[in-house]
Amino acid sequence: MPEHETPKQLPLVMEEPRGRKKPPRHLADLTPAERKELLEEKGLPGFRAKQLSTHYFARLVDDPEQMTDLPAGQRAELVGALLPDLMTPLRTMEADKGTTVKTLWRLFDGALVESVLMRYPDRATMCVSSQAGCGMACPFCATGQGGLQRNMSTAEIVEQVLAGARALARGEVPGGPTRVSNVVFMGMGEPLANYKAVVGAVRRLTDPTPDGLGMSARGVTVSTVGLVPRIKQLATEGVPVTLALSLHAPDDELRNELVPINTRFSVAETVEAAFEYAATTKRRVSIEYAMMRGINDQAWRADLLADVLYATGADWGWVHVNLIPLNPTPGSKWTASDPADEREFVRRLEARGIPTTVRDTRGSDIDGACGQLAATE
Ligand code: SAH
Secondary structure (H helix, E strand, C coil): CCHHHCCCCCCCCCCCCCCCCCCCCCHHHCCHHHHHHHHHHCCCCCCHHHHHHHHHHHCCCCCHHHCCCCCHHHHHHHHHHHCCCCEEEEEEEEEHHHCEEEEEEEECCCCEEEEEEEECCCCEEEECCCEEECCCCCCCCCHHHCCEEEECCHHHHHHHHHHHHHHHHCCCCCCCCCCCCEEEECCCCCHHHHHHHHHHHHHHHHCCCCCCCCCCHHHEEEEECCCHHHHHHHCCCCCCCEEEEECCCCCHHHHHHHCHHHHCCCHHHHHHHHHHHHHHHCCCEEEEEEEECCCCCCHHHHHHHHHHHHCCCCCCCCEEEEEEECCCCCCCCCCECCHHHHHHHHHHHHHCCCCEEECCCCCHHHCCCCCCCCCCC
């Protein structure tokens, strides 16, 4: 392609238009000190911030009536200041005997996002959205087709997890009361294109209760198309979350098509950044690879993928590969791989010593499987 016809450049960080109304400010947007300050600015007692945080993060209470340690006369004002309603559930869909629950949320400005709760015998995972829509334009992804509407706030991201935590704590999901053990940023949006809010959300999730939800950082996975400067920055945050890199092709020619941001950051650069992330955080990186029949599932591409992962010069287990059976989006020209091709792909990676798993496709019948989150409302 001639120089002057370089592929369209995707802005790294989506700037919010000036003057747009912001989501309501919520205690999950703020540090404990900021929560206290905010109450004091409003002429309310600062020490109440900790009580409100305890209700929200430790007791998982959202009904002001149950916050009986707050003076009845001040309760509405306190709750209004730090615990405003952020989103309304429009619709929920269940699968797997009620252990997979997808929720469609309407945000304060009408934007729609989805989250999915997946309960397994040994863990409960919340898959959350970080943007309404997405600007990364991956052609096989349902969300990628509609473009970006806006970034979500930290509290809007956190609230999706809290909604799941409340449902689990109240025993609303079969299997008895439990906690959210894992959060994956694999819903709508590119988390690293909404960097500040996402890192804020990670801090709220991992801060000890009652400042935050008290989760382990190893239970949190941030999935990205590979915004290289942001991967490098994430490694310096001191919250060693698991990084998932949506690679989907080991060669630039194909990846430019499947993950258009690749025209800015090549496969080699992106994999190198993921390797550095693993080296800094001591967390094994997950390489996501959606298997598409006849597109990226050839045996030679498995070999090339192994070469690319070894090109970092690392011989220790810094990485594993997670193959995702493609969920075809409506009107998509792509379908899932032939099972025999998938098995051969796995065999070749394993023969090279690369741990490989095939993701289960929970909730695909309610369009809750990864990449299928498209609000049809
Ligand atoms: N923007 C982030 C998070 C998006 S969704 C990212 O790209 O990583 C999480 C995963 O689902 C990504 O690996 C994404 O490529 C994958 N995905 C998207 N659409 C899919 C589809 N139709 N079938 C299977 N996986 C898909």
